[in-house]
Amino acid sequence: MPCPALPDGFDLTDPDLLHHRVPFPEFAELRRTEPVHWIAQPPNLAGFRDEGYWAVTRHADVKYVSTHPELFSSALNTAIIRFNEHMERDAIDAQRLILLNMDPPEHTRVRQIVQRGFTPRAIRALEENLRGRAGRIVETALSNAGPGGSFDFVTEVACELPLQAIAELIGIPQEDRAKIFDWSNKMIAYDDPEYAITEEVGQESATEILAYAMNMSADRKQCPAKDIVTTLVAAEDEGNLGSDEFGFFVLMLAVAGNETTRNAITHGMHAFLTHADQWDLYKRERPATAAEEIVRWATPVVSFQRTATQDTELGGKQIRKGDRVGIFYSSANNDPAVFDSPEVFDITRDPNPHLGFGGGGPHFCLGKSLATLEIDLIFNAVADAMPDLRLVGDPRRLRSAWINGVKELQVSAG
Numbered sequence: 001m002p003c004p005a006l007p008d009g010f011d012l013t014d015p016d017l018l019h020h021r022v023p024f025p026e027f028a029e030l031r032r033t034e035p036v037h038w039i040a041q042p043p044n045l046a047g048f049r050d051e052g053y054w055a056v057t058r059h060a061d062v063k064y065v066s067t068h069p070e071l072f073s074s075a076l077n078t079a080i081i082r083f084n085e086h087m088e089r090d091a092i093d094a095q096r097l098i099l100l101n102m103d104p105p106e107h108t109r110v111r112q113i114v115q116r117g118f119t120p121r122a123i124r125a126l127e128e129n130l131r132g133r134a135g136r137i138v139e140t141a142l143s144n145a146g147p148g149g150s151f152d153f154v155t156e157v158a159c160e161l162p163l164q165a166i167a168e169l170i171g172i173p174q175e176d177r178a179k180i181f182d183w184s185n186k187m188i189a190y191d192d193p194e195y196a197i198t199e200e201v202g203q204e205s206a207t208e209i210l211a212y213a214m215n216m217s218a219d220r221k222q223c224p225a226k227d228i229v230t231t232l233v234a235a236e237d238e239g240n241l242g243s244d245e246f247g248f249f250v251l252m253l254a255v256a257g258n259e260t261t262r263n264a265i266t267h268g269m270h271a272f273l274t275h276a277d278q279w280d281l282y283k284r285e286r287p288a289t290a291a292e293e294i295v296r297w298a299t300p301v302v303s304f305q306r307t308a309t310q311d312t313e314l315g316g317k318q319i320r321k322g323d324r325v326g327i328f329y330s331s332a333n334n335d336p337a338v339f340d341s342p343e344v345f346d347i348t349r350d351p352n353p354h355l356g357f358g359g360g361g362p363h364f365c366l367g368k369s370l371a372t373l374e375i376d377l378i379f380n381a382v383a384d385a386m387p388d389l390r391l392v393g394d395p396r397r398l399r400s401a402w403i404n405g406v407k408e409l410q411v412s413a414g
Contacts, residue, residue, distance in 0.1 A: 018399070018401065287348050
């Protein structure tokens, strides 16, 4: 295989890179020349005392890593591929209490408990409520619009339904959803200087979410109610979550169920407004395949990581025990070996075996059904109430090492 034609020192997790673009050309070059490629980093640059990581860019290899937790651990170094250089090892290790950063069998135990809240019946029970909320969110955005009907789609529309859905699901009072929005933003925005968020502020926000959720848990143990919190925590000795475990579950939901869906919706709206034929098709036919293509196109989480538990081989490369392995979903979701014309936004794409909800295995997204429901509902509401929506400006992207995030998307319904 030829060597990839990448600049010296090129790093797929450089937050300045994602601040401007997803590196699709570089992903294509790596898939073609060296689909498992060593990315060197100065020691401790990412918060890890090592010399870099393996970048895995092919769909098949990302799926293989995802479905072999006995070879590739989420717990050893967590699933987050890059912290900042000031991150202490103790703080990294503490994140093993989050479901995302667990390995079987502990992951299996906790997931079996929390998935009670995400059964098809539980999601169906939310649908009509969320449909009404989606309609009200869009109507409120219209009524709050400025001159010419302009507004920020991120704050007025995209962030609202995921927040309200999480609040509805686990019993957070709707008036508190702004707190969750603020805390989760601060947790992930440590790479973006606009927010001026220090590592300490991010950790304080995580502590706020934990305390909030643990107080909810304690309240339900004293006074059970007919909600998911009670289902998960009221009978701890019967295999339910302890208060601290519930706290870390809510912490994960604040990011995994909020930030990711919000960014999928934002990228989806931008895709529709830059692909007029697809927006016209959606308004006319509302294809059931649209939500999955929006997630593939957006891929809100560019990458997670695993750590090799033993010496192994992947893509013709020798992976040593302890090596970090970056699995790049954005690359896998544009692999031409799997997708016809992956550069085309096609809401009728079927089949669509994208990895936007993970590559399968134990960490496949717990809230996939809820996320696709939210995407369907919000775009139906936008198409009904704002059929002539148009862009006013380019998206303002989040500076991040692993999230394909948008901070602002100015649109106009006028």
